[in-house]
Amino acid sequence: MKELWKLKYSDIKKGLNSGEFTPIELAQSLVSRIEAEDSKIKAFLSWEKESILKAAAESTERRKSGNPLSEFDGIPIGVKDNICIENTITSCASKILENYRSPFHATAIEKLLAKGFVLIPRANMDEFAMGSSTENSAYQVTKNPFDTARIPGGSSGGSAAAVAASFVPVALGSDTGGSVRQPASLCGIYGLKPTYGTVSRYGLVAYASSLDQIGPLSKDIDGIIDVYSVISGKDQRDATSKNIPAFDPSKVKELPWKGLKIGKMKITSEIEPDIAKAYESLLAELESKGAQLVDLDFSLLSNSIPIYYIIATAECSSNLSRFDGIRFGQRKDPSGKLEDLYVTTRSEGFGKEVQRRILLGTFSLSAGYYDAYYGRAQKARVLIKKEYEGYFSKVDLILQPTSPTTAFKVGEKTSDPIQMYKADILTTSVNLAGVPAMSVPIGTDSKGLPIGLQITAPALHEDKIFGFAKMISDWASKVELPETIK
Amino acid sequence: MNLNEESLQKIAELSRLKIDPKDIQNFLTDFNKVLNYVDTITELNVSSVSDEDLYPNEGNSLRADKTVEGLNRSQIESFAPSFQNGYFVVPKVIET
Numbered sequence: 001m002k003e004l005w006k007l008k009y010s011d012i013k014k015g016l017n018s019g020e021f022t023p024i025e026l027a028q029s030l031v032s033r034i035e036a037e038d039s040k041i042k043a044f045l046s047w048e049k050e051s052i053l054k055a056a057a058e059s060t061e062r063r064k065s066g067n068p069l070s071e072f073d074g075i076p077i078g079v080k081d082n083i084c085i086e087n088t089i090t091s092c093a094s095k096i097l098e099n100y101r102s103p104f105h106a107t108a109i110e111k112l113l114a115k116g117f118v119l120i121p122r123a124n125m126d127e128f129a130m131g132s133s134t135e136n137s138a139y140q141v142t143k144n145p146f147d148t149a150r151i152p153g154g155s156s157g158g159s160a161a162a163v164a165a166s167f168v169p170v171a172l173g174s175d176t177g178g179s180v181r182q183p184a185s186l187c188g189i190y191g192l193k194p195t196y197g198t199v200s201r202y203g204l205v206a207y208a209s210s211l212d213q214i215g216p217l218s219k220d221i222d223g224i225i226d227v228y229s230v231i232s233g234k235d236q237r238d239a240t241s242k243n244i245p246a247f248d249p250s251k252v253k254e255l256p257w258k259g260l261k262i263g264k265m266k267i268t269s270e271i272e273p274d275i276a277k278a279y280e281s282l283l284a285e286l287e288s289k290g291a292q293l294v295d296l297d298f299s300l301l302s303n304s305i306p307i308y309y310i311i312a313t314a315e316c317s318s319n320l321s322r323f324d325g326i327r328f329g330q331r332k333d334p335s336g337k338l339e340d341l342y343v344t345t346r347s348e349g350f351g352k353e354v355q356r357r358i359l360l361g362t363f364s365l366s367a368g369y370y371d372a373y374y375g376r377a378q379k380a381r382v383l384i385k386k387e388y389e390g391y392f393s394k395v396d397l398i399l400q401p402t403s404p405t406t407a408f409k410v411g412e413k414t415s416d417p418i419q420m421y422k423a424d425i426l427t428t429s430v431n432l433a434g435v436p437a438m439s440v441p442i443g444t445d446s447k448g449l450p451i452g453l454q455i456t457a458p459a460l461h462e463d464k465i466f467g468f469a470k471m472i473s474d475w476a477s478k479v480e481l482p483e484t485i486k
Numbered sequence: 487m488n489l490n491e492e493s494l495q496k497i498a499e500l501s502r503l504k505i506d507p508k509d510i511q512n513f514l515t516d517f518n519k520v521l522n523y524v525d526t527i528t529e530l531n532v533s534s535v536s537d538e539d540l541y542p543n544e545g546n547s548l549r550a551d552k553t554v555e556g557l558n559r560s561q562i563e564s565f566a567p568s569f570q571n572g573y574f575v576v577p578k579v580i581e582t
Contacts, residue, residue, distance in 0.1 A: 100565055101565060103561040328567075329567070338579050347505075352513075356513070362497050362501045378540060379535040382535045417516055
């Protein structure tokens with residue numbers, strides 16, 4: 001069998017459209033790869049070989065008869081376990097939804113199926129998307145394909161590891177405070193958090209509704225552009241969806257180096273030295289090509305994690321109140337009393353991190369603390385939005401490292417929630433402001449672990465991010481994805 | 487600020503959660519660490535933010551007043567923990 005799993009997204013698309021190989025040959029190759037290697041990575045909570053091969057066979061027939069649904073027909077895509085697929089378990093890696101089968105498709109899934117993508121659910125994640133390491137899953141810890149003693153990042157760690165391990169060329173994750181970009185960075189791939197409101201949240205199980213956004217992860221930039229162009233656009237079923245058409249990939253153009261204004265940050269002690277070195281050397285190269293570097297003051301953004309945790313947990317406390325044992329998933333009914341049913345179902349169904357966030361959210365929304373915490377955090381969020389507007393009056397793009405560290409060891413930060421929360425120190429402000437950002441691989445540290453660069457643009461300017469990512473694609477090609485997993 | 491055990495239990499009650507007595511000290515320690523960390527926002531000066539900034543008038547986002555297909559009874563039954571004759575079953579709530 002041809003080792004088609006080794007191919008990057010753009011080569012897969014080319015090979016399918018030229019007839020070099022068929023969707024079923026491709027799916028068989030990927031399924032074999034998953035069968036052989038996923039016991040070491042644990043990227044998937046479960047996957048159904050028959051349904052993957054059936055969808056690939058149908059795509060093959062469409063292509064043979066000359067009626068493909070689109071140029072993407074037959075491309076496999078991994079799906080995070082919090083995005084609903086009809087008649088498929090969507091557990092959010094939580095015990096409380098252990099056996100919940102969604103009765104409907106998320107809008108993003110409907111759009112992908114209409115174009116012929118072959119779905120490969122259920123990528124592991126931090127429970128209800130709460131975490132930065134994929135150690136908070138109720139079922140298993142996903143490992144980083146570059147070093148299986150280390151975490152892949154979170155909360156979309158299953159999706160990121162599946163792409164890096166060559167189980168799928170592209171995957172869907174969700175990003176509330178960095179949950180696509182941080183694991184993309186730690187796994188040496190691309191990951192996009194789109195402008196808030198450009199991808200429908202219908203069918204994405206809510207964690208923090210004003211911050212959550214579905215985003216793609218891929219081995220190459222073309223995978224990100226294509227999937228974003230398919231899943232974006234107005235959706236009547238999501239009231240926060242922006243009234244804009246789907247992203248037009250023809251808008252992506254390389255930018256002129258001369259006069260390109262790039263906002264940069266001052267390196268702090270929180271950034272690992274190898275990451276700082278890779279970042280500084282990239283900036284020096286960009287300057288030598290004619291880009292103009294502008295120092296930005298990120299002092300307000302350094303407060304973004306506290307602001308994020310107040311807002312996100314308040315929304316989580318409200319959103320997760322629907323899991324009460326009455327209508328969905330698991331029910332624990334020890335005494336036959338309604339109050340006990342609620343309390344026991346939720347206490348046994350939610351993991352510790354989810355419980356901690358519900359409690360924090362309930363606290364900040366409670367009488368006596370609302371003004372000091374939630375009300376103040378909402379005002380601070382407005383300041384962050386204004387801060388970004390100020391930056392983008394001076395620069396075209398902002399560049400920062402995506403993560404302050406490369407992949408850390410399994411268990412290294414689980415005993416200290418603050419250390420874990422700080423993994424998202426460079427990503428959360430983007431969600432608070434609602435602007436788009438993408439992580440791009442730019443090198444490796446002295447241990448061979450990937451380093452990511454975060455590119456942030458003004459709202460609705462994903463085209464600038466993509467154009468710039470293409471311009472620096474030489475750096476991404478230095479990061480070799482692991483063919484064999486240690 | 488720091489929460490004491492009594493306040494934490496009250497918040498747990500509001501959240502419909504029960505903290506295992508053997509975990510309470512660890513939970514309280516972790517919770518207070520997080521609370522002290524997010525407490526820094528109480529020092530931020532947000533006086534320049536007006537109500538108009540906070541609730542910008544972006545207009546209502548309303549759908550057309552049209553009937554659309556929803557979930558049918560068998561779909562609901564398939565994911566409900568306990569469902570009979572078109573109703574979700576709950577424990578008895580009225581004493582006789």
